[in-house]
Amino acid sequence: MNIPPIQAIGAIQFTLPKQLQLSNQIPVYIFNDDKNPILKLDIVFDAGRWTEEQKLAADAMAALSKSGTKNLSSFEINEAIDQLGATLKIGTGYNTCTLSISCLSKFLEPCLELALTCLTDIVFPENELQIFKKNTKAKLLVNNEKTDYLSGVIFRETIFGKEHPYGYRTNNERIEQIDRNEIIRYYQSNLLASNCTVFIAGDVNENCLNQLESVLSRFKNTSVNNFKPQHIIQTDSNLKIREKKAKSTQASLTMGKILFNKQNKDYGNFILLNTIFGGYFGSRLMSNIREDKGLTYGIYSMLNPLKHDGFWAIYTDTNIDKLDICIQEIEIELDRLQNELISENEIQLARNYLLGRFLKRTDGAFNLMETFKSYIIEGVDIQHFGTFIEDIKNADAKLLQNLAQKYLSLNSMHQVIVG
Amino acid sequence: MIEFSKIVLENELKVIHHYDASTPFIIVNVLYHIGAKDEDENRTGFAHLFEHLMFGGTKLFPNFDHPLQDAGGENNAFTNNDYTNYYDVIPKENIETALCLEADRMLDLDINEQSLKVQKDVVCEEFKEHYINQPYGDAWHKLRALVYEQHPYKWPTIGKNLKQIEEATLQDVRDFYAAYYSPSNAILVISGNIEKENAFSLTEKYFGHLKSKTVQHKAFSEPEQQVAKTQTTYSDVPLNAIFIAFKITDKKNKDYYTADTITDILSTGTSSRLYQNLIKKEKAFVEIDAYITGSNDVGMFVIEGKIAEDCSVERAESLIWNELEQLQKELISAKELQKIKNKMLTYMAFSESSLMNRTVALAHFELLGDANQINQEIDAYEKVSAEAIQTFANAYLIKSRSNTLYYLKQQ
Known part of the structure; x- marks a missing residue:
């Protein structure tokens, strides 16, 4: 058999969305594709953990966002959504709260009505909050038995600090302290028409656009949020954290540092460098530590861009007795990245x-x-x-080496091991 | 309606083409009819270990991944009890790279001592990461062994234990490859931005010359269960958990769709019965789920839940049985049944919007006998009636057919 030559792939075109504004000024971005009679809609609020005054208020608000209104029970709201075959939920991230709908496009209008209910009329009944607290504590008990979960959260706490929205941990005390009034305050001051953007993709026909306007233009909540969060990063000076966990057979390692997001001019080049190092199956970490030495099932590194920062980390799980050699090999690979030029073949492979x-x-x-x-x-x-x-496409070996020297020196890395 | 065409090459390779010009990608999917159920009981985990070795390279391509990545593609594979499935997602310009790689490793895999040793280590680490170093990680090992008496579904894909994986020899690997990897035991699906004539002629070019082998498949049986079975295990976990499992039909039977509908009644969506009654109202569980395994032979219907700290295991268990008895005694209302069907229709529409899902489903249905069954599924779900649900619950979801695993925290 002859090996077929590899062809360059065609130009990568990002098709821009159509854009419009509802009469109450909410911007809408539309990605049309009518192949299937379905659509996804996200209403994204500039909020999340970043704008909390009490820790976990955003999570609790999101989890209880279908918990009942003056007239509708939690069951009635949930049943109405399920009856449409749709999913509708609010989720939170570090810097966003997002109401997401997935539905058949013919059911968009009733879904939007229910969304409006969830954004404006929820009363957060105390008994629903108590169930949420109880179940969140129980799930935390299970998560706290997982070394990979612990390693990840301790790592973020280490680099951003115990109080920072990117760093703080969910714990029993914080769950216990969640206060109904604080959830309501968070809800009323963050889920604002003046604070959101709508993204909709799929079978977005003319009817759908009319329904967006007729329903969401009634979303009038624009009370001004005067809370200006000030978050100070407090990185732990301790570079190495080792938390023992009795009876675990493997240890979970997270190693990395605060880095940057897409606003940084080095972003594109760094993504290429990261791919070579630990970003895909053919990476140096995978080739050396998994495919050559069999020390782990998986090892990878990634840049996590956030709105106000970003962090970069290596993640792996390995047998406790192989941990030292695994770390030693990671360090060798970090050194190589700074001290040796990467071959053109290796760059080209990762680039493609x-x-x-x-x-x-x-x-x-x-x-x-x-x-x-x-x-x-x-x-x-x-x-x-x-x-x-x-x-x-344009990065060369010298540039990548400079980046490695600038960002990936071993003595700037935090290392968290649990197991 | 998912349109496709099918041909069979002279070497018995089944080839399915599905066209979608809206994507810049093509997917090459190769399903081999070899899964954990074909393993020797003393060599479990072997089909999955072998899947890892399929990336070990050939004489022509010493590294499987590199050419594919170089072509802008990515690839992966999975093994279950019934089959092993490999897929490559590649920009349309480089379809030949993927076809050449897959055809080449179908018969020319270079299996050596070093790659076997490394992949045994990797799989052992995978075993530990997912089944030992996780709370409740070995629950499925115990559950399968409790439910099945004869059928090889009694062990999980990863294998019964680490020892059997460690003991695999190079000769085992070569015998396995010779016995099961053949065009006659494979289904190739080419989907995405490639026209039919081109897909079929390229298939002939790359796969047409491969020699076929005769592959033997064992037939399996599993006795009907007459008496309830239970098992209790204690482990270092923070919450008590319960698993109740029933043997049900295979995926080809229409009862399969009834079973799937019942799991949706019980646990899909936050208005579902188990969520509303057992988590919200009774506060007996912190998590609860119902699902079926979707196996090609005798499958499982499973309810599993983590029990709230202040609820006894006995109470939690009896609450689950109340829900099952409810299904046996009372017909589900038209409104609730419509809700479940709307959920299912939406789920299917989203699932079918993904080229990857369509591709694997075509391969799987072809394995079951007819790829066109993919277009009968919605109808099969639509046909499930309230009466069928009640009949199913009375026939299958009963004490004498139950298998209960109590996974309890150490005292």
């Missing part, structure tokens, strides 16, 4: 793989919407999508 991943982000309305949304949330112009691709 990465261009395939960028192409994937433009594949269909749902992928386009997710990608576009992440740029908006981070406050980065979507034009940079193309800039990053150009950076990835």
Whole structure:
């Protein structure tokens, strides 16, 4: 058999959404694709953990966002949503609260009505809060038995600090302290028409647009939120944290540092560097530590861009008796990145793989919407999508080595091991 | 309606093409009819271990992943009790790279001592990461062994234990490859942005010359269960858990769709019965779920839940039985049944919007006998009646057919 030559993939085009504004000024981005009679809609609020005055208020608000109104019980709201075959829920992130709907497009209007109910009329009954607290504590008990969960949360707490919204941990005391009035205050001051953006993708026909206007224009909650959060990062000076867990056979390792988000001019090049180092199956970490030495099932590194910062970390699980050699190999790979030029073949392989991943982000309305949304949330112009691709195409070995020296020196890394 | 075309090559390779010009990608999916159920009881975990070795390279391609990544693609695989499935997602320009790689490793895999040793270590770490170093991680090992008396579904894909994986020899691996990896035992699906004529002619070009082998499949049986079975295990977990499992039909039987509908009544969506009654109203559970395994042979209907600290195991268990008895005694209302069907229709519409899902489903249905069954599924769900649900509950979800695993925290 002859090996077929590899062809360059075609130009990667990011199809921009249609944009409009509802009569109450809410911006709407539309990604049309009428192949299937379905759609996804996200109403994204600039909020999340970042704008909490009490820890976990955002999580609790989101979890209880269908917990009942003056006239409707929790069951009635949930049943009405399920009756449409839809999912409708509010989730929180570090910097966002998002109401998400997935439904058949013919049911958009009743879904929007229910969404409006969830955004404006919820009374957060105390008994629902008590069930939430009880179940959250119980699930925490289970999570606290998982070394990978613990390693991840302790790592973020270490680099951002115990009080920072990117760093704080869920614990029993904080769950216990969640206060109904604080949830209501958070709800009323964050889920604002003046504070949200709508993204909709799928079978968005003319009817759907009319329904968006007729329902969501009635979302009038614009009370001004005067709370200006001031968050100070307090990184633990201790670079190495080792938490023993009796009876665990493996240890979970998280190692990394605070880095940056898409606003940084090095972002595109760094993504390429990270891919080579630990970002895909062919990476150095996977090749050396899994495929050559069999020390782990998986090891990878990634940059997690956030609105106000970003962090980069290596994650793996390994047998406790192989932990030292695993860390030693990670350190060797970090050193190599700074001290040796990467071969053109290796760069080209990672580059081609990465261009395939960028192409994937433009594949269909749902992928386009997710990608576009992440740029908006981070406050980065979507034009940079193309800039990053150009950076990835043009990066050379010297540039990548400089980046490694600038950002990935071993003595800047925090290391958390649980197990 | 998912449109597709099918041909069978001279070497018995079944080939399915499904066209979607809206994506810049093509998926090449190769399903081999070899799963954990074909394993020797003393060599469990082998089909999955072998899946890892399929990435070990050939003489032509010493590394499987590199050419694919170089072509802008990505790939992965999974093994279950019934089959092993490999897939490559590749920009349309480089379809030939994926086809060449898959055709090449179908018969020319270079299996060596070093790659076997490394992948045994990797799989042992995978075993520990997912089944030992996790709370409740070995529950499915125990549950399968409790439920099945004869059928090889009694062990999980990862294998019964680490020892059997460690003992695998190079000769075992070569015998296994020779016995099961053949065009005659595979289904190739090419889907995405490629036209039919091109897909079929490229298939002939890359797979047409491969030699076929005769593959033997064992037939399995499992006796009807007459008496309830229970097992109690104590472990270092923070909450008591309970698993109640019933043997049900295979995926080809229409009762399968009734069973799936019942799991939705019980636990899909926050208005579902178990969520509302057992978590919200009775506060007996902190998590509860009902699902079926979707196996090709005798499957399982499972209810599993983590019990609230202040609720006794006995009370939690009897509350689950109340819900099952409710299904046996009372016909589900038209409104609730419509709710479940709307959920199912939406779920199917979203699932079918993904090229990957359509591709794997076509391969799986072809394995079950007819790829076109993919287009009968919605109808099969639509046809489930309130009476069928009640009949199913009375026939299958009864004490004498139950298998209960109490997974309790150490005293």
